[in-house]
Amino acid sequence: MATEVVIPMLGITVERGKILKWFKSEGDRVEKGESIFEVEAEKVTTEVESPASGILKKILVHENIEVPVLTLVGVITSEGEEIPEKYLTIAPPKEETPTTMVPAASPEVSQRMASETSGQIRVVPAARKAARESGIDLSSISGSGPGGTILKKDVENSIALLRREGVALKGKETRATPLAKRLAEKQGILLDMVKGTGPGGRVTKMDVVKALEIRKAPTPAEAPAEMLFGKTIPMSRMRKVIARRMSQSAFTAPHISFFSDVDMGKLVQVRKEILADFEDQFGVRISINDFIIKAVGLTIREYPMLNASVDGENIRINPEINVGLAVAMDEGLIVPAIPHADRLGLGDIATMRVDLVERARKGKLTMEEIERGTFTVSSLAQFDITFFTAILNPPQCGILTVGKMDEKLSLVNGKVKARQVTQCGLSVDHRIIDGAVASAFLQALKKELENPSDEFLQL
């Protein structure tokens, strides 16, 4: 009995994945549960386990080809079993068989179709040009032509979609001589960045040569980019994802922001008191962020709308309260989430937070850990930043920003008092959350943080 191997669902919003590495070759023996391939989606790589024991008889999708999740990528048969016929003639990923006017395939066509199953991306030249001009990654597009060939209209649709999402794309191709284009392409120079001195402002070969001299010919590889003035650096995969998601969020969700001073005095005191015990018991140093995560979880319980996301014309109120914490890295930003932050004790939250942050920095998070977030906390408390606004982490509808804690003079009942104050900001998606709700939530959160004893009844 043959077992199909597919790219698993990698999270609710993840639609596509790319196999980075097959750990097994065709004909190798595999055991159920052992890692069979490594898949990359959005920012994370995950190892996928074999669904059955047997022989990996056929690999249908090879490495480095992006396909939709649940795409059939391989077939496992039992020892000695022949691979069922249907897998030999299987359509390549995402094939949409043209239905109109196509006569029975001639031998020539069938042969072509057969060779297409080997998995390479097929692109008509005009589509390749359109992608090049707009700076779109062809591997992110699924083709609607014969054998999944990417057509010009597929790229155009993708451009239109990205434009709608507010993603900035490259403009029309810069005018350049063919020689200049070839040289620029070979050397990884963006023609837009070169000033043309040829007829009609065309970029000539000499212009590119000059640009090369200035830039010392950067290579287009994804090697860690040196930050040199005048240098053009290709975006890393992570940066591309961040760029896309942030633009999508900023230009689709109307953001409104609210700020409030939070007196952290009691919380700081509580933390100080339990710090040592905690370290003994859980082996981690509890941080202010852990309290904030817990407090956010508890407050969301009373304001389910802050746990919602826009789903077309519906509002989906997510069943679990999973609070994400933005983690800054050299390459970008990633937001792993603590599940059930409202129900977990502080010790569990702290333990989990330490583990997640550490693995985030190593790039070892699972898709699930990133995707499950329903609300985000972003703290810049370690910087001298009073307050700030943040862009929502789509599809979430709320993000809490935490500025530095500062000793401030306050008037309390007519007496001057020094207080430990943090300015907390809340940005929400105004499509579904209005100012009053956001304010009430922020106020409730403030109350929670200012009266930590209530919070820790659930230690």
Next chain:
Amino acid sequence: MREISYAQAINEALRENMRRNSRIILMGEDIGRYGGIFQVTAGLLDEFGPERVIDTPISESGFVGTCVGAAMTGLHPVAEVMFIDFTTCAMDMIVNQMAKMHYMSGGRGKVPFVLRTNIGAGRGAAAQHSQSFHSFFMHIPGLKVATPATPYDAKGLMNTALADENPVMFIEHKKLFITKGHVPEEAYAIPFGKADIKREGTDITIVATHALVQKSLNVAEEMSREGVEIEVLDPRTITPLDKEAILNSVKKTGKLITADEGCLTGGFGSEVAAIVAQEAFDYLEAPIMRVGSPDTPVPFSPPLEQFYIPDEGSIKDAVSRILAYQ
């Protein structure tokens, strides 16, 4: 406007030019008393006499060679080679003499000579009288190659051929001789190297020659009813070739079909496909399709011959394959 046939249009062009230019003489097999196998020279012997309309022995090499010599020494001959199949007998004269003299004399010698012949299957004339290897002559520098598809183009191109100081292969099509079309009575010239867009369209370009021009137009009309607008472009001369018109059309439609009655391998369509792949590569939205004859001799059996000749069905097949990329 009056309508005359393709054969009559060429006849008229020859007659008018012969009246104006006494250097023009005609040579060929059965072109005088019989009026030519397809009646293209009918009546010319009567008007211009046997000194200018000369029936020759069956020796293509002989009379083509004679024409080359006559052209170099002051006349402007027009030879009729009964079928293109027979040009092979005169290939040395055509390729090594006619095409080369202007070049080898450093431009001082001229060869004002029009060699008329015809291609096309469909008259039951079998493998040695039905071939369409006009693209042979595209391959020979020094020859211009005109390929009229309509009576109007035939007269206009012949007028231009007879004004040319150097050799022109004037390649007619057997099945077109009796087709009729509007032809002005006055003289007019169609410049070489200037394609004619026979029908404008936005979705697919068909570069068609000879009989396949009309067949392409028929398909275009049919497809238009299904919402597919095909542009039909007739280069009218395959040398010089109006590359610019072809490239502009493909840049507009992104899709190319070539339709030419020659055998596919190494043919006219292959050359056009190569030009487009090289110079308009980035505009291609689908593979280039070629419509042409199979790489076999033309069969004698009438049903087989009909199967062999590229027609509307072959064009539609190419269109449907391209539409998969629409």
